[in-house]
Amino acid sequence: MKRLLIKTTILSFVLLTIIISVNVIGDPARIFDDNYEAEMVSILKDNYNVTNISNYDDRAFQKKIIPNLPTSPDILVVGSSRTMLIGNNLSDDLSIYNNSVNRASIYDIIGIYQLYVDNKILPEKIILGIDPGGFNDNNQDNRWFSLRKEYNKFIGKNDQGNHLDLTKIKQLISITYFQESIRNLPKVINGEDRPIPTLVVNNLSNTILTDGSLKYDIRMDSVDNQTIVKKSLEAFNNEGFGLNSFTEISLERINDFQQLINHAKSQNIEIELYMSPFNPHIYQDLIDKYPIILEVEAMVKNIGETNNISTFGSYDPTTLNLSVDDFYDGWHLKTDIIMNIFKKQLDLKE
Secondary structure (H helix, E strand, O other): OHHHHHHHHHHHHHHHHHHHHHHHHHOOOOOOOOOHHHHHHHHHHOOOEEEOOOOOOHHHHHHHHHHHOOOOOOEEEEOOHHHOOOOHHHOOOOOEEEOOOOOOOHHHHHHHHHHHHHOOOOOOEEEEEOOHHHHOOOOOOOHHHHHHHHHHHHHOOOOOOOOOOHHHHHHHOOHHHHHHHHHHHHHHHOOOOOOEEEOOOOOOOOEEOOOOOEEOOHHHHHOOHHHHHHHHHHHHHOOOOOOOOOOOOOHHHHHHHHHHHHHHHHOOOEEEEEEOOOOHHHHHHHHHHOOHHHHHHHHHHHHHHHOOOEEEEOOOHHHHOOOHHHEOOOOOEOHHHHHHHHHHHHOOOO
8 A cells, every 4th residue: 555655656756757848848838938138139239120929918018128228218119019010110210119018908008108207218208009808807917926025016016925816826736838838848848939020021920110109910911801700790709808706896996007107297298098999790799797887988088188188089889980891809809990090180291
């Protein structure tokens, strides 16, 4: 019995070691790779675009890229993936930098702003992309934790700095993650999963340009109507908008947001608030399910009016005369469409 127990213990230890090793090496979600974002920054610092990128921590990337910006931009764009396409392609006369992150919350926006404060490179103007889910305290997306220190510093909350990352611990011994890591191992072994420098804008995978903006892979430009509709429905059915259990606008997030506006105005920074529309194919169903979206839009407009700052765009696509074909999916406008909206707002020539 004792011998069996010893053998079982040894076998369990060996299996656990294999699982942990494969998860750390294969690591398809970059959970254990602290160098990936640094590689991206190194490429961008050399004035190359960076492509062949996937599954990186875009908050950690912001923490590494902002201290390496040589000067303050004329215009800073911060929002979710719905504002990532805006950059220097908007104007030849203005320097524009984009620090948007996927599914940005008010926490993220404040954390990124604090990084600009810390590095003393505040811009002349900030355009904030405001998604309704940013005011939803029931949103369980905790990606903003990478910017927790900066957020807490801005709002004056004490931060001890040593936060236990349960996600890493769980994934370290996860069998599901082990299976994904096994599939990713060939790419790791062949060096095919690392960022690649390029002077080309249109590539076979997503590309971060030198101004921080995103260029989708070239296949996105040829997406057909049927695919757009399919992706719209998938986003709606999978709660892909950060709106799960959203029944009440968070007063705490409103107060945080107002504090951000007050600080920016004290630094003589001009602010504009942008609300990106949803695809008309799902908009009405979205409103029926989450009528609070209408309340958020009214609130954002009220904040703008109260603080004498401009708001533009709308969550309602009909106000901008948009069709299904103007989107890549359920909530991302095509490049030329969002460019036209921003150019009109900034009074720039086509």
